[in-house]
Amino acid sequence: MPQETQTLCATLPGPATAPEAHMPTPVPDTSIPMQHLGTGDRSKAWQTEGYKALSKWMASENDFFVFRRFESLNANTILYLQHRITELEKRLESIHGMIEGSAPEQKLKNSSFGWDAKYMPERSQIMSELSCLLMHYNQYIEAFSKIRTRPRAEKRQIDNVENWLARRAITKEETDFVNHKSDLITINSRSRPPLGQWLETCQNLHLWKLFKAKHLDGLHVPSAATAYSSDEAFERFTTLGIIFVGLIMLLAPMWWLECVPDSKARLGVITGFVCVFMLAMTTATINRPFEVVAATAAYAAVLMVFMQIEGNGNN
Numbered sequence: 513m514p515q516e517t518q519t520l521c522a523t524l525p526g527p528a529t530a531p532e533a534h535m536p537t538p539v540p541d542t543s544i545p546m547q548h549l550g551t552g553d554r555s556k557a558w559q560t561e562g563y564k565a566l567s568k569w570m571a572s573e574n575d576f577f578v579f580r581r582f583e584s585l586n587a588n589t590i591l592y593l594q595h596r597i598t599e600l601e602k603r604l605e606s607i608h609g610m611i612e613g614s615a616p617e618q619k620l621k622n623s624s625f626g627w628d629a630k631y632m633p634e635r636s637q638i639m640s641e642l643s644c645l646l647m648h649y650n651q652y653i654e655a656f657s658k659i660r661t662r663p664r665a666e667k668r669q670i671d672n673v674e675n676w677l678a679r680r681a682i683t684k685e686e687t688d689f690v691n692h693k694s695d696l697i698t699i700n701s702r703s704r705p706p707l708g709q710w711l712e713t714c715q716n717l718h719l720w721k722l723f724k725a726k727h728l729d730g731l732h733v734p735s736a737a738t739a740y741s742s743d744e745a746f747e748r749f750t751t752l753g754i755i756f757v758g759l760i761m762l763l764a765p766m767w768w769l770e771c772v773p774d775s776k777a778r779l780g781v782i783t784g785f786v787c788v789f790m791l792a793m794t795t796a797t798i799n800r801p802f803e804v805v806a807a808t809a810a811y812a813a814v815l816m817v818f819m820q821i822e823g824n825g826n827n
Contacts, residue, residue: 561681569676577699578665578673580689586656593649600638600645607635665696705750706795754796761789761811769818782815 570576611620611632621627628635670693677687690696765785772778789811793804 561679563682565681566676574699575669576672576676578669578690578696580692580695581659581662581697583660583695586652586659590649590652590656593645593652597642597645597649600642604635604638604642607632607638659697662697662699664694665698669698670696705798750796754792757792757796761785761792762814765815766818769815775819778819782812782819785815786812 570578608622611622614620620632625636625639628639670690673690677690765781768781769778772781786808790804790808793799793807797804799807
């Protein structure tokens with residue numbers, strides 16, 4: 513195998529989920545214990561905290577896991593592998609065509625890998641190189657396709673990282689990754705309705721006792737500058753809010769229609785509640801559009817039944 517390919521195969525790791533993946537050999541931890549600095553002394557954060565503090569802080573909350581996707585570099589690498597594989601493919605086809613057109617007395621073969629190993633070593637080397645390159649090519653595309661599905665980091669998540677890096681515990685040149693905002697991704701890919709997303713952007717809500725997460729020793733970093741909120745608390749709050757609003761949307765029109773004798777006015781009340789219901793379904797749930805329309809149609813049918821019942825009672 514050519515030296516260039518041997519070097520590539522030896523240094524290019526497969527995806528972390530692949531059996532062939534390898535990670536760098538860990539080195540013993542000889543650093544000093546992390547100190548929790550107060551707001552008054554951060555002049556030596558680069559010495560007392562550094563990457564150990566940043567790693568522990570990021571690991572303490574999914575919203576803090578913000579990294580670059582390296583879209584252009586990944587695409588460039590895949591294109592290079594594709595180019596190299598294409599070159600070998602053309603050479604392989606050239607050897608096959610040469611043997612196919614050779615004279616019978618030359619006794620050249622396209623039918624045996626064993627014969628190639630003895631009499632056509634170039635083709636054996638090409639096959640060996642292709643097996644390595646194709647493995648990395650396939651794994652690279654599969655791994656990068658998973659990375660591409662990760663959501664882009666939200667502004668609040670990027671702000672969290674920028675606020676932590678402002679303590680200057682990391683060398684300035686090595687914090688540049690956070691400036692590539694369009695290339696940043698997060699591992700926190702929870703599906704949330706627009707209402708839930710809006711609630712989580714309200715920083716004051718994260719400080720409420722109702723939404724605070726229970727402190728977990730060994731995971732959460734004790735710090736006056738970091739407040740941990742509970743995703744489950746936000747989801748419960750949103751669910752209870754939807755139930756409460758849904759109850760109002762059912763009971764309010766019943767009583768309102770009782771007080772409106774005119775049929776056109778009743779139709780106006782129903783139209784207003786149907787519009788509010790569709791808006792609530794769009795912003796407070798993660799249903800698809802046709803599911804929102806179907807639920808709205810069912811709600812409108814219920815209100816029309818109320819209208820007919822009240823109309824018959826007045827008659």
